[in-house]
Amino acid sequence: MEKRVTVKSERDEYRLFRSRAIVAAILVFIALLLVFVRLFFLQVTHHDYYTAKSKENYQKKIPIPPVRGLIYDRNGVLLADNHIEYVLEAAEDDVSDMKGSLKRLMQLLPITPLEVNKFKQKLRVNSRFQPVVLRQNMTENEIALFSENRFRFPGFKISVRMQRNYPLGSVASHLLGYVGRIDKKDLKKVDSNEYKGTTHIGKSGIEKYYESRLHGKAGYEVIEVDAHGKPQLKLAEQAPIAGEDLFLSIDLRLQIKAEELIKDYNGAVVAIDPRNGEVLAMASMPTYDPNLFVDGISYRHYNALRSNPDRPLYNRALQGSYPPGSTVKPMAALIGLNAGVVTPSSSVYGKGFFQIPGNRHRFRCWKKSGHGHISLNRAIYQSCDVYFYDLAFRMGVKRFSKGMEKFGFGQKTGIDLPHERTALMPTPEWKRKRYDRFWYPGDTVNMGIGQGYFTATPLQLANAVAIIANHGRRIKPHVLRAVRISRNLPEKLVTPEKLPSIGVTKLRYWNDVIRGMVNVVHGERGTARRSGAGAKYRFAGKTGTAQVFGIAQNKSYNASKLRKKLHDHALFVAFAPVDNPRIALAIIAENAGGGSKVAAPIARQLLDTYLLDPKENEKNDENIKKPSDSSPTLINANKIKRQKTEKKKPKRATN
Template sequence: MPQPLRLKEHEQERSLVNGRVKACALLVLSLAAILVGRLYVLQVLQHDQQTAVSENNRVHVLPIPPERGLIYDRNGVLLAENTPSFNLTMTRERAGDAAKVLDSLVDVLALSQEDRQQFDKDLRRARKPFEPVTLMFDLNEEQIALLAVNQFRLPGLDVEAQFIREYPLGEHFAHSVGYVGRINERETKFLDATEYRGTQSVGKTGIEHFYEKQLHGHVGYEEVETNAQGRVMRVLNRHDPVPGEDIHLSLDAHLQLAAEKALGERRGAVVVLDPANGDVLAMVSNPAFDPNLFVKGISFKQYAELRDSIDRPLFNRVLRGLYAPGSTVKPEVALAGLDSGVITPSSRVFDAGYYELPNYDHKYRNWNRSGDGWVDMYTAIMRSNDTYFYDVAHKLGIDRLHDYLTEFGLGQKVSLDMSEEAPGLMPSQDWKRATRRQAWYPGETLILGIGQGYMQVTPLQLAQATSLVASKGVWHRPHLALSVGGQPPVDEHPMPDIVLHDKRAWDQVNQGMQMVMHDPRGIARAAAAGAQYRIAGKSGTAQVVAIKQGERYNRDKTLERNRDNALFVGFAPADHPKVVVAVMIENGEAGGRVAGPVVREVMDSYLLDKDGHLKGEYAGASPAAPAPHT
């Protein structure tokens, strides 16, 4: 039976359609309103911000690293310069798969896995977008050609001409000028991120490190327009960088080479000062190294060879080396005794070859086991008599001895612009109680009086103490910089001058030091033979390993590196000093015989002209006649 047809209800359908139309219209209006609102926000409220974002999509600010300041010696000899170099850089944003590109680079240039690891380290450094990172320095022509041919495999890599540091005199000034090296991750945390944009290297040691801020300069920048691939299309704006300031050092290149020649192949240090102003005229630490190795990134193998060498070429003996000064401090001990009143120049002690403390049977030996008989202060300095200075130290006591020697800069940092300097050690009762938890023994005072025991000083401190004797107590901190940007360095924390109760003590000790060199009985008279000027000097021989009571030093039974250190200090001309020299030779054994001639050779180089005559400005120096003994 057929079903009845359903009749359409037009009113109901019309109502349904109208409802849907209204809903759609409302939705369209809502979306349109949202769109208009968003356009208003972007075009009106955020106009400046969005304009900047849009510009950044095509305009980038690229840093222009400043040219590093140059370093000269006092006579204008160039010690550190900037030379052009073709370097390989990588802009990571243009490289795509950076790891794949670096693998291709290693394949193209036949590099090692060590190089590949270094590239990863370089790329991990913090940087700005589209800022290139230098991967390789000083490319040769073959490498440049290979990179050009394989450019399609190496997106993001470019060969750019840049300046890199170079040290023309190489190892001769490695420990004073120092060197620059690649900025590492630790240094990026402390360096100004803006100033060092685009800079690959920073001062690591020496003057390069201490005056980094002045040498670096101020970064410049370029506003450049780039395409979608990040390539520069044109330069929109440029602000030139401010180059770093040039530095002139107090060092004399000629004297530096002469000091190195005098020291020879022996391990040791030479320091030459001007006592009138603290200028460091020469500073030698031997052996040294080539600082140019560090500029471009030293290999692991090369660094390991330097680091693990038994001769420690990376170690700055002048500033970091800590040594017992031996008898070289006896002039300062004599001044302490004179100023405190425990001795006079004519005070005598009988030397039977040893010294004994009251109520003790331990014998403190003189280097001359047979003894020198009755000795006064002049003879004690001239003969370097240990017995006499044991007695002076005992009379002074540890507290006064510590305080006097500290005034001469021993056991503390003395330099103005040498950040690597070690403080050394001037022991005291308080020091021993705090560090060893032991009382101070009287015998320890005796051996401190001859520069042995716990006492440790650097060759620079030894030179400064001798300079204070030469200048009669006037303090000038040793410094390497003669001028920075045309201005002399300023000592913001000057040391007080040493003022003695009786100024004659300076001349009395000076006379004793002259007798060391010029008296027929002086222990270093051979080093002064034929001198055209008077020298005031003092030798020192310091133990490296202790010798048991009653035993004698036997070089044949002592390992070479356990033999005594040889030291010598002096100044000349003795009546108006112009130069101070301190020499330390590791395991050299005899200060007067081994280190003394080095001091003399350095002094001759400074005071004599090329014909071997005393230079005009020193012509007033007294001739090398025997000193009167008063």
């Protein structure tokens, strides 16, 4: 059995096997060499590619949003800052019983089903390790309640976030604008890398215009994550750089005063420092609280703002196109003088109306009896319509429009705020395009008194008055006064941008027109003489009363019989002091009636507020009270009175 005899040749079989084994050994080597070549390809020639891929796998860059820059007024009063907000949040992976926890949380805290739904929705979208906010703006009470019961809600925690805050509420809201949650449209406009961690972006006003300065530079944190996205450790970090702090040219004292004075009307006030183009105040009424927008305005609030017929969201100072009325007469006079159409001494006979030769239509003067023989000076301070009908008619529309455009009408001033309107300085071409009609000479006549198609924004008016105050020197109006890059560095002033001067070269013309404007307020028969009375400085002004609708040839304007919306707009423009102007302003109060009655007194109060040193006023008050020291009872009475009044006053109203 052990050695079976076969026909096989052991030796041959051994040889056969050995040769096969050698071939196999060679083939094995070749096959494994091929695999090794593949390894070489992966580990040497494509090493960099796979290293990058590997890093892509496990390195996650987490953006750290920068702190938004603060906004101050020119004196360093805070207008917009960031305050700390407490939120309740949780990551899906950290909560074992999400359903039960939410149910118990709703019993503990006033969490609405809407908040819960939003939370659940975000949980689904976000990574399981990323915390999602359940409740924002936790009150102290809520925080305390939660902290006591925190053991019942493993995984839920209170976190701190920065939220934009406007401490003064509605003050200067149109100017400041507001921030809101970033949407897809916003992201298209900015470097999305810089905004990865940012939740809010400037939506209007300064917040929007200077978004790039306010936002700052995002930082980041590189962390190591595993395949499930769970963070392991921090690999690198780059701190964010806070946004720049902005100092606006706004004088908060003047701004608040302006808002107070026009709060009963829809309207706007714009005040500019003619020396450098700094906007000192820009008020628009009615207004709104920008804080409402910061964390997503509720539908109810937004709808209320949107559907309000007074349009509180709309910045009348920049966007309101109003017929400027008689406030443009000084500018009209200047271009008339420069064109040689009128001279300072020439006069026109005002018989209460103006007629184009060969036409029976009467362009009426506000004074039915007429001004009689009237010169330029008196035409301004008495606001004679006929004089300016005649001036515009004789200049012709082309020369008139061109001249007025030099004062900035019909074009943007270029102020550093978004959504500025051009309003309208009409031309025959414009009318043909807009209405497909010819230009009538009557259209030109109406423009002479700032009516007809001619409209202007309050900002344009204030700017035009500033140009007069400057004798034709033009400076672009602007709101940003200074910038502070870091808290440790001094703020850097913004250089005003000078524009080419107006081509009215004769100093005399300026003086003649300004004399007329001074007489408006200081002259015995000036239209706003009551507002000029008792002023401690001399100022120049011009009233305006703009018709909102046309009155038929044979009818007269009777406010009591008209709906409020059809009442005249009251306008006033002014600059002061006359010899060294420091402030130029324009006021419009919609449907408020006459400019001299409503707008001029407001202007006077604003000029007083700005030009008279408030400290001096206080000193004067004290001086008056000091002699009464001798009488103790009186002191006490006074003290009590003062304390009472001080208590009533809100903090910001310092004078």
